[in-house]
Amino acid sequence: MNKEDLVVKEKQFITRAVHAGERADFSNVNSVVTPIFPSVGYTFADSNELDAVLGGEQPGYVYSPRYANPTIVALETAVANLEGAEAALALPSGMAAIHLALLGAGVRAGSHVIAAADVYGATYTLLQNIFTELGATVHLVDVLDLAEIKRILKEVPVTAVLVETISNPLMKVADLPQLAALAHTHNARFLVDNTFCSPYLCNPIRFGADMVIHSATKFISGHGDVMAGLVATTNELKNEMVRLNKLLGSSLGPFEAWLTHRGLKTLPLRMRQQCQNALTIATWLQNHPKISQVHYAFLPDHPQFDLMHQLSGGKGGGAVLSFEVRGAGKPEIFALMDALQLIQPATSLGDIYSLMLYPAISSHRTLTSDERHSLGIGDGLLRLSAGIEDAADIQADLAQALEIV
Ligand SMILES: Cc1ncc(COP(=O)(O)O)c(C=O)c1O
Known part of the structure; x- marks a missing residue:
């Protein structure tokens, strides 16, 4: 009988129905596969520990998944590893990942963004409608036209350059090393939607990308049964996205994270x-x-x-x-x-x-x-x-x- 059961043993039936069996000590359960943790809240030894975790002085989980969740952290760790990134952040869809990556890169009213004109249709509309309505200026370019991209970078202060490794549906391939060099020469962040390659075919960070975005709905999960998104990046940029996302609340569920991680293995x-x-x-x-x-x-x-x-x-x-x-x-x-x-x-x-x-x-x-x-x-x-x-x-x-x- 665990500690919790001893506490509730003598309580009324309705109270026992709620608490009995919960919060067992799992420290000796060495499961091979990461379990699904659906819990929103977490308990602590005492209020000092809760205070320390909430204050960020001690690692731990307090409110999940909007802040952090162990099942999701396992997926993020795996994707960061496979992309050769310091960190990764999981989101509920590829579109949520693109949206948050742009915000995390610093795109706001008054910012300039360069994007490949043939990005995924919803990305195109997100940029052209929502970000433009919010006051950003979006420059849509042919990803192969490096001279035009250079001209815009010289002309205006660009916050982010966004391309897809392989474009959809015409399969143009972006010259990641050259685009990264161009973006960085002009202090712009280089964002790559790597969905079509997956981390198996290409790791854009090796070629200079600051943020690598995936619709994990596609190859990463692979079985057509889950919608998810991921951004692989530096610790600094992940922290900024986490800060924003605590307010935006665009969280992947632990069940979807688990399915995505299972798919990733193959x-x-x-x-x-x-x-x-x-x-x-x-x-x-x-x-x-x-x-x-x-x-x-x-x-x-x-x-x-x-x-x-x-x-x-x-x-x-x-x-x-x-x-x-x-x-x-x-x-x-x-x-x-x-x-x-x-x-x-x-x-x-x-x-x-x-x-x-x-x-x-x-x-x-x-x-x-x-x-x-x-x-x-x-x-x-x-x-x-x-x-x-x-x-x-x-x-x-x-x-x-x-x-x-
Ligand atoms: C290249 C690319 N990026 C992003 C997305 C959006 O991903 P999701 O549907 O998971 O939001 C898609 C969807 O088809 C895509 O093809």
Whole structure:
């Protein structure tokens, strides 16, 4: 019987129902896997200890997950380790991670931000609508146009430069070392959304990034059953984000943190298979008569093929590719999507399942048709996220669906 049970032993039934069995001493329970700690509150030896923890003079948990939580700390420790960062912060979605990273980097009213024009649709809208409405100036650029980025950095004081390692859906690869050098020469923070590479393919901190952002909903969790976000960064920048987030209250739940951490363990195995599958499908599609263009960074004719090799250490070009169905518009693309049998026409990427997405109606839906076309996202463009299935089965499903068009 634990101490708590002795205290409540003689209490009334209703009191015992609430307290009996709780707050046992787990110090001799050496579980292999980190447990899920759903507790919001924590107990202390006495009020002096509580005071010391609340005051930050002693480590400990007081209020979770908005302040900190042991299950979430385990995930953050793992991701910091895999990204080669001092620290990481978990958040309830990739969008929450991008929002907090921008605030943590110091973006406020009057700040200038440079962002790749073809960032994820919601990131684009977050910048263009919310941050702009709040008084920031956002400069949207072609991530490959280093001269233009340099010109803006020289012209105005830029707080943050935000790019994606591999852009979505056109698979442009950002020159992280050059962009980091440019940003730092002008005292701007360099933020990299590394979702498409995952920490397995690329660690942007090695190339100079100050903050590495993930939609952990994708490859990190990997099974399409949890929404989460992460920012890997320095202790200093994490502390600043924690300070802000205690007020913003954008907290990942411990159950989601646990699922994300479980998925993370098989990241390298999944990613290896998914990269191989994506390359096989991309190579096959390149020679398909109904396909006019394939975008995949590990195809030898991709303009940033060498850069992708450099950033990934030759490990791969990621699991995601996109392709233009020759002469197709919305009706043909809908028919193709509806004919798929194995590949799931679902709005995500990075799962163990192969997923097909039509950017015009999903990831880039919030953009106007003109904005989409100016980015090169036409009405016949489809995005495939290769899963871990056998490549031949993915290919056969796509082949029969292309027959319909
Ligand atoms: C590159 C990229 N960043 C961020 C996000 C947003 O992540 P979440 O959906 O977890 O908020 C996504 C979502 O698709 C994404 O593709």
